[in-house]
Amino acid sequence: MSVTFAQGFSAAGVAAGISAVEGKKDLALVVNNGPLDAAAAVFTTNRFCAAPVQWSRAVVSDGHVKAVILNSGGANACTGKPGYEQSRATAEKIAGLLGASANDIAVCSTGLIGELLPLDHVLAGAQAAFDALSDGAEAGADASHAIMTTDTKPKTVELEGSTGFRVGGMVKGSGMIAPQLATMLCVITTDAVVSAGQLQAALNAGVEMSFNRIDVDGCMSTNDTVLLLASGASGVEPDPDEFNELVAEATASLARQIVGDGEGASHDIRIAVTGATTEDAALACGRAVAASNLLKCAIAGNDPNWGRILSSLGTVSPEDAPFEAEKVTVDVNGVRICENGGAGRDRSEVDMTPREVHIDIDLNAGDAEATVWTDDLTHEYVHINADYES
Template sequence: MSVTAASGFRAAGVAAGLKSTGALDVALIVNDGPLSAAAGVFTVNRAKANPVLWSEQALQTGSARAVILNSGGANCFTGAFGFQTTHQTAERVAEHLQIGAIDVQVCSTGLIGTGDETFRQGVLAGVDAAAAALVASDAAGLRAAQAIMTTDSVAKQAVATGTGFRVGGMAKGAGMLAPGLATMLVVITTDAVAESEVLDRALRAATRVTFDRLDSDGCMSTNDTVLLLASGASGASADEAELTAAVTAVCDDLAEQLQLDAEGASHDITIEVRSAATEDDAVTVARSVARSNLFKAAIFGNDPNWGRVLAAIGTTDAVFDPYAVDVTFNGVRLCHAGTPDRPRDEVDLTPRATHIGIDLFAGDATASIRTNDLTHDYVHENSAYAS
């Protein structure tokens, strides 16, 4: 179950011809209320796509009744024409639902720098078809999740339950996964009774420890958007801590699914930093390893090269003594106090799941970053993306 798991929401996924394959490419999520509270986080890339520029402004009201999403075109660096397309898309959704265009969030994903009248008319036709297909069902939620896929191999959905309320979500993303925030297109729904300020705090707390710690390839997209909508249809006034926990659970589930579907990956790597002086230090150290192409290439080759870990963390400004650090690969401590420990051949890196442990002995803070290895398939997929 996905975005329709929470009561008060309908969804649709249709094929509008934006993809040459004829696959589903336009999704619509509608909040039937009674509430329309909403919050969002967006890419901090200075190069923002037109839908992000629109949605950031529209969401300042703290309200959203619908989210329209298309795959097959990012609508980024398409000039005034592109922003007009976004505006017209929101207006077309608003006409069907008899709401204001400002209550419509717009999301796009696909190739940057492409967009013409054919694309615009395809998106608008997709809006018409999706509005006619809206249903509050698991099947409709799945179709919506499938419609936002680009290089994804599977649709990504998640659900969590609280006291009298539910939280559902869908996501797309398989490449350009790096914190911005966010890291992809995500729509999260809840039928809890909550104000937009509460949703904003819950979403930011959740994304900080989930999507913001997924660093697949260090590349930040222009279209990244994570939205949280509340219908209030359950009638349950959610405790903020419990709502935050449920939203975090959905975000964490989706983040893991995104990691597992990373383009061309053969290893799903968790880099856990322990005994750091601060949580920020732990994140900085873990991210330095996640962004080391030398480390990622070694993992692809099943080589437990712990020297590349130490070389990466030595570039940070985190507080620690590099000659007091321990490093483990899948539970085998290969480095103790900056010197060799167990033999490398004791480490088995053939399983897909890979855990790297780094003990800094500088404090009691901990944090983990999710990443993946660098493979031939990743290079091939991204060299042929526009063809």
């Protein structure tokens, strides 16, 4: 279903010969058939942002997007002016097919950095994707497959509001996932009647609580793009709060799916920090713990190593997160293995067999809290990233 769950959207996913994997679907197209074409977006803050990010940022700036074309198999990042011209040519091709302006066509790319795309394959694929456009469930599924790189499964979401409007979405992302947006491409669609301003506000809030709170490997991508498109095809003007909640639920679900498919991961780790003086303080602590390679290796080895939790917590400056070391408690999977900054119950009591590992840190310094998600660090992560296009 994915992006076609919302009315007013058609999609396609085709094999265009961009990916090095023979026959892999690698080009997706999502078209907003209206009547509205309102759009909002959030992009990577990386200073080496890719050509398609530069292109799409300009496209979305007026709040209108008619279609998005996305490819895996190449990031078109650090490719200079020729790369930018590739993004423009791709947008122009779709614009010609749709009878639209290229300035309303967003472009997203993901894959290896530093190489131009095989443009002839992209343009031929754009034609094939246009020919295959459909508003059916299978077309949405095809699109969600076509954006995958090291992802092992497509990641989609379908939600319905109480007044009948819908939100659908797809995301790709598995490695190069860091707190300031994850390495990912995400398209969320809705048939609600909403303005671009409403979309942007809902997206900003949703992204802050979801994609900005996951961390697979602390690496920020050059290509991250999250698009939220509204067709208005349901004719429903949603309750603003409910609309915001549904967008937040969609981004949370997609972000959670990214962690669940983190490169090589054998555990998904939820780090909940409570008792902080402020939410930012809780977040700083959660992120410091989520960034610890040593802890992530320990979890891979089914070791609830609270010493590595405390030592990473101890790197957060007192200005960023006031707390007293000897008041901190840590529970892993419900067992309080650290009490008052020292040893608590025996680590052997912790059942580490579930895929999900819950680390609950109480700073005992205030009432604020925050939760971040990460993955463990496994042999398989190294294998994937040592051998990826080497």
